[in-house]
Amino acid sequence: MKQEETTYYVCWVRWQQADGFLLWQNPAEPAREAVWADEQRLVPLFKTPAGLAAFVQRQGYALVTEPPRPINLDAVAEWLKNGETRPPHESLAAWCLFDDVSAGVGEPFAGSHKTPLRNQVFDLLYADSGPWQQLPEVSWPPAAQTLLRNILTQGFELWQKHACWQA
Numbered sequence: 346m347k348q349e350e351t352t353y354y355v356c357w358v359r360w361q362q363a364d365g366f367l368l369w370q371n372p373a374e375p376a377r378e379a380v381w382a383d384e385q386r387l388v389p390l391f392k393t394p395a396g397l398a399a400f401v402q403r404q405g406y407a408l409v410t411e412p413p414r415p416i417n418l419d420a421v422a423e424w425l426k427n428g429e430t431r432p433p434h435e436s437l438a439a440w441c442l443f444d445d446v447s448a449g450v451g452e453p454f455a456g457s458h459k460t461p462l463r464n465q466v467f468d469l470l471y472a473d474s475g476p477w478q479q480l481p482e483v484s485w486p487p488a489a490q491t492l493l494r495n496i497l498t499q500g501f502e503l504w505q506k507h508a509c510w511q512a
Contacts, residue, residue: 353406355397356380357413358390358442364415365390365510366397368406369445379448386450388508396511416442418504425497430485432493437474440467443500450507455499466493 350373358365367390368381382388391397401408416438424433440456447454456463466489473483485493 351406352409353381353401354409354411355394355413356442357394357415359415359417359419360390360508362419363392365392365508366394366413367391367508368397368401370449377448378445380442380445380450382446382449382507386452386507388446388449389511390508391511400511414438418442418501421497422501425494425501430490432470432473432485432490434474436493436497437470439497439500440470443497443503446500446503446507450503452503452507454496454503456496462488462492463496465489466496469493 352371354369354371356367356369358367367388369378370381371378380388389400391400398408417433417435418439420433420435421439424436444454444456447457456467469483469485469489470493
């Protein structure tokens, strides 16, 4: 993928009670957006924006200067541990991040496999967390909750396998 055909952004995550910054790339068509991964399929996670900026400069990329919104993976991980039925609003952003990690490392993500129930779950997340947050509270059927938990659990497995903190 040619560097000049790709736009690079900072992706900010809250993980293990720490802020982490990684490189998100949006290539020109026909490729799809992804989280940047090295040749070993590791996603470098930097402790500071300056650390990520230095890495990006060494790679010869240019970052888009757009302030990132944090993705609170800790909130989603906590939801997976407890018995609450309503997922946190961060679940949609986590799902999308895991999908982009999947694209960057070349491993499948359960949330990418479209089925009627998967599509219903994604639509529920979008209605609950997307731009339509002003709608009445979304009702989560048990089958949808179970599938969401399975998808996010597999996403976290993918994340933990490939994301690695940088010094």
